[in-house]
Amino acid sequence: MTSSSITPIVEMNNIHKSFFHVHVLKGVSFNLYPGEVHALMGENGAGKSTLIKILTGIYRKDEGSVIYKGKEVEFKNPKEAERAGISIIHQELNNIPYLSIAENFFLGKEETIKRTPLIKSKQMIEKTEEALKNLGIHLDPKRLMMDCSVGEQQMVEIARAVTQKSEVIIMDEPTAALTDREIESLFSVIEDLKRRGVAIVYISHRMEEIFRICDRITVLRDGQSIDTKNIQETNFEEIVKLMVGRELGERFPKRTTTPGEIRLKVQNLDVGDHIKGIQFDVRKGEILGVAGLMGAGRTEIMEGLFGAKKGAKGVLYLDGKQIPIKNPETSIKHGIAFVTEDRKGEGLVLDLSVRENLTLPNFKKVSSIGFMKKKKEEKFTDEMIEKLRIKTSGREQVVKSLSGGNQQKVVVGKWLGIEPKVLILDEPTRGVDVGAKKEIYDIMNELTEQGVSIIMISSELPEILGMSDRIMVIHEGKITAILNRKEATQENIMVAATGG
Incomplete structure (x- = not known):
């Protein structure tokens, strides 16, 4: 999958970005192959979000190159990136709480009756229900988004991105609000996407997930790409050391307090x-x-x-x-x-x-x-x-x-x-x-x-x-x-x- 005979679908080379004279990205390089799940890891503030926002057209890079499917690109906005086949599932939910699940699902892509502005509500509801069921989600598409839990809203976002037939899907903390059962459903979907050749950038702080679902890990620290490792050739301790630049010690501190009355x-x-x-x-x-x-x-x-x-x-x-x-x-x-x-x-x-x-x-x-x-x-x-x-x-x-x-x-x-x-x-x-x-x-x-x-x-x-x-x-x-x-x-x- 990652051999030299396969061309990366995404290559980001020597990316620099500054905000108000603060150098946020300092020559970051990152590549992604078709059909792989590539973890992007680093402490908060390491530059992960900035890098992804440059790829999807939210920010403009100061230096470097972004190559997508063999051609140098610079998307003007996320819509342009989405049309080209790059979708992102944000950690912070992007939905309109007063609209239904189905209305949010088709937001900006509403299906209308030919040559009229009338929306095909019934068809949109049916398609939303089918897309959710494919992920093992049983929610009423007519339910308002504001009446859904954070986890349910996250699953709707995931289902929406998956059904867009994207070639690259960026998942930013996709399981942060999910139950174990929902996480298993998501992992099944990810395995299916991999088989279909979809490339996934997976951003998460949950080490257990990274080592279970990902093929490679790229670690960022202080705006620099520190290393890229094959998942089979590394371990939890090494990745933590790459992320923080030091040994972290015990993952959970020993409980020293004896509870009282x-x-x-x-x-x-x-x-x-x-x-x-x-x-x-x-x-x-x-x-x-x-x-x-x-x-x-x-x-x-x-x-x-x-x-x-x-x-x-x-x-x-x-x-x-x-x-x-x-x-x-x-x-x-x-x-x-x-x-x-x-x-x-x-x-x-x-x-x-x-x-x-x-x-x-x-x-x-x-x-x-x-x-x-x-x-x-x-x-x-x-x-x-x-x-x-x-x-x-x-x-x-x-x-x-x-x-x-x-x-x-x-x-x-x-x-x-x-x-x-x-x-x-x-x-x-x-x-x-x-x-x-x-x-x-x-x-x-x-x-x-x-x-x-x-x-x-x-x-x-x-x-x-x-x-x-x-x-x-x-x-x-x-x-x-x-x-x-x-x-x-x-x-x-x-x-x-x-x-x-």
Whole structure:
């Protein structure tokens, strides 16, 4: 497949790109062969997204050449690249929430009755349903996109790209919001695409996936292409070292805290029509992992106890005292913080600075008699930047220009400022590179040493197993198991997650 007798379908040679005198890509080279899955890896900020945006016409390169199917090209925009046969599935979802799945599926490519502007709605719905079923997705095409989970929306995007008959498909963190079952469906589709000669650029921070599905790996670091390896000739440790430029040590830090007395007790929690009678507790200094398949109700349960779900009711005890389930403000006042899985949609105000985002829920900390105090605000911001090792040009840097891992640290930092007793983390390392993941795990360990109780929802079983003191498994709105470290195996979790 990658022998010299086969011509690459894509060749990117000596690509340079700068933004405002910052050299982002410094002579990156990358090639892709028909029928291969080629992983593009590197820490957040290494230059992966910039390289892909140059290939698909979002950015113009400063130097170098892009050769597609033997001819030098420079696409003016993504539509032009798509027409030429290059599709991209973005990590950040690109859909219109108030339109149906079918309407989003055919967006910009609506089928109309001959010589009229009338849309063939029935045919579009049928074709969308068929495309989804081919991926093992059973969703009603008439359902509004806003009523779909993040994972369901991602699967719609994947199905849309696959049905465009592209010769090159770029998948940017395609499994970040998917369940294990959906990931298996996607991998089957990828194998089928490979057999048909489709070339795939696969961007992911999940090492297990890379070594399972990819043929080659190209590693970027600090805007340079460091090395390209055949998957059979490398291993996890070597790739991590290439990515971060150093040995990373243990993937998951050892848990050094012994959980203490019960910090939070949840009794008879009802959330909506499908989640009834939820009961569990979390101890002081404990990490309680929450596992389950997509749509099981993990996030809804936590939003319910946090007061972010209308009509949620139940009994909460914090340090032995009953507290009301009312709204997020009440929960925050009592010391419960919630880091959402949707950092860009709900966790951050992207156009504001690092300082402004960090101080948003911490007004009391940085003010005096109702007035914001600049020195207090700057001191608090600088302490958080240092404590969480946020890589930023300064406290005034706009948050949307940070890498994914550093954005996630800002979200965590917002809530650490309130000095929570209970910290709920929903998919804390989604879309975060291996180096930043390790730093977030270290922060979690430090917090539990200080007595903070952490509830961690995660779809990554290695993360659940590596970081949790106990694991609570959810299936269809019910707790099917609470496992201690000795009982917790991948098999036991999956049995409970599927209702066994």
